[in-house]
Amino acid sequence: MAGSAVLRHVVTFGRVLREGGLEVGPGRLADALTGLDEVDLTRRDEVYWTLRTTLVTRREEIEAFDRAFDAWFLRAPVRPPLRVLERPRGQVPGGRRGDSAPAPAEGGGEGEAALGWSAEEWLRGKDFASMTPEELARARRLIAGAAASRPRRRSRRLRPHPRGRELDLRRLARSSLAGGGDPFDPRFRRRSEQPRKLVALCDVSGSMEAYSRALLLFLHALVGCGRGVEVFAFGTRLTRLTPELATRDPEQALERAAASVVDWASGTRIGASLKTFNDVWGRRAMSRGAVVLIVSDGWERQDASRVGPEMARLARAAYAVVWVNPLKGSPEYQPLAGGMRAALPYVDRFLAGHNVRSLEELAGVLAGIERRHAA
């Protein structure tokens, strides 16, 4: 039996783990105690593995668990987790605009008072880069509204449907009871539609600063549309933002996102970031069968030749690749940036996304996208 000393030990250890960020509920602690009953308490490895098997639920927690175990059971000096100390508190990009922001030139006469239909239309067409913070705040609702639809796929799951193709035998057998076995009332099922996975990779480097905030608002609204949306930010490196964006309030979501991205407004390493995505997440099949949305101006600061091969890997796994480049909103735009040129052969749809209207167009494309290439 686990003595009361063991009980106290384990309960306190649970508290240490919780401080380390693990979710350790009473159920898990009970499992740990029952588990310890079954093993040799004088053997450190058995105690370690029993606690780890019962208290850890994901691989990412193992490091924190090991640190806590060392600290608590081996009385090693506590090493603080490194990442927390290193990370400077980030700022929301574009939240505070510099003096360089161009003044709202066209349509300046339409002030707060005239917020009618025409003002909204005007706001829809305005480039995000030339919006004042107030205008961006007003555009927020429109951006969120644009994100209402999601790409869909046929599910393998069958649902009853009057015009389905597959016989619903279960219901057929039941309904034919009354008729002495004559299946005179055939029932059918067919495949239902499900939202398709969507993976968004958003460039938050310096050159994208004017747009990344608006696009993150769009992505936040997409995450709110249901499961199966994954969002990553990249500049010089890749950060997964899905958990941060899962908050309902967009301002709070952006703040949390800003805090977790270490390289806001820095340079861009598109090739390296795509590689990290392919290696870490693509290998776990996150991109397989997904619509992949890349938001970037394609300015590769490091080595544009690395972009092509990584785009090829990504496109092979994905259902379709959509690239959004706000610079494309300008009529004179030519895709001359090295990274952009290298990526284009693998892109199925190339869109602007520089204002609300083009985001609405993007949402329409995402909803109706078809696979372009067969291979």
Add this chain to the structure above:
Amino acid sequence: MRFSTIDELASALQRESYLSDTGLATALYLALRLEKPLLLEGEAGVGKTEAAKALARATGARLIRLQCYEGLDVAHAVYEWNYARQLLHIRAAQEGTVVETELFGPEFLIRRPLLEAIESEEPVVLLIDEIDRADDEFEAFLLEILSDFQITIPELGTIAARRRPAVILTSNRTRELHDALKRRCLFHWIGHPSLEREIEIVRLRVPDVPERLAEQAARFVERLRTLDLAKPPGVAETIDWTQALAALGQRELVAGLVESTLGSVLKYHEDFQLVRDSDLVALVAEARGGR
């Protein structure tokens, strides 16, 4: 068979040609003793499925395997009614004499893996393989079974497990599983083994392999994992490859034959090219050179 210590279980597994480290042995031991499902995660090819199979052999239990896929539903995982038989039965009987309870009796039931595992009289290891491939709906359904070990069939009532099966779930982490499901399970992450252990595993699984070949192949694969590969090879690949080399009568690694058999280790064209372009001869020499 019952085991009273972790070491006992580990050596029983070894007799079944499965080498486990203390971590995995503890996890499996606790799954048996606490009668809780065990979730095994890890890269492809580290031996997750193999662990369940070996556990079944070591405990003398029957292995029931449910391979998950997208769209897996109750009719394929738990039970289905034998509709053809039902309709024939209604036909054969005189009109109006068949009642519903008769039609939905056990003899018309087709048992799928989960129901089979719950109903079994003999000890069972239930392997729910690649749970991450199933969809959310199925995961939610599984939750119910794994917490109570019982299945409700509307027409028949609730069937409770006579003895709880040992349940092993595996996941390649193509997506994150629901917290609720994880909370029901013990958890163990299987990583790549150490070099010494990998050599032992290869020698155990490829019985007549020359010792030098096993050692060099394991060392070569370990070195491959340090390269920047899209899909680093797992133990399963090491075993396959060594088997291939042994079948070709090799006693040691030779650069030419390494290149022509590398397909059993590297499954992506890019990886293959990368290894061929980095100095293959030097890599082989390194693996042959030892320590």
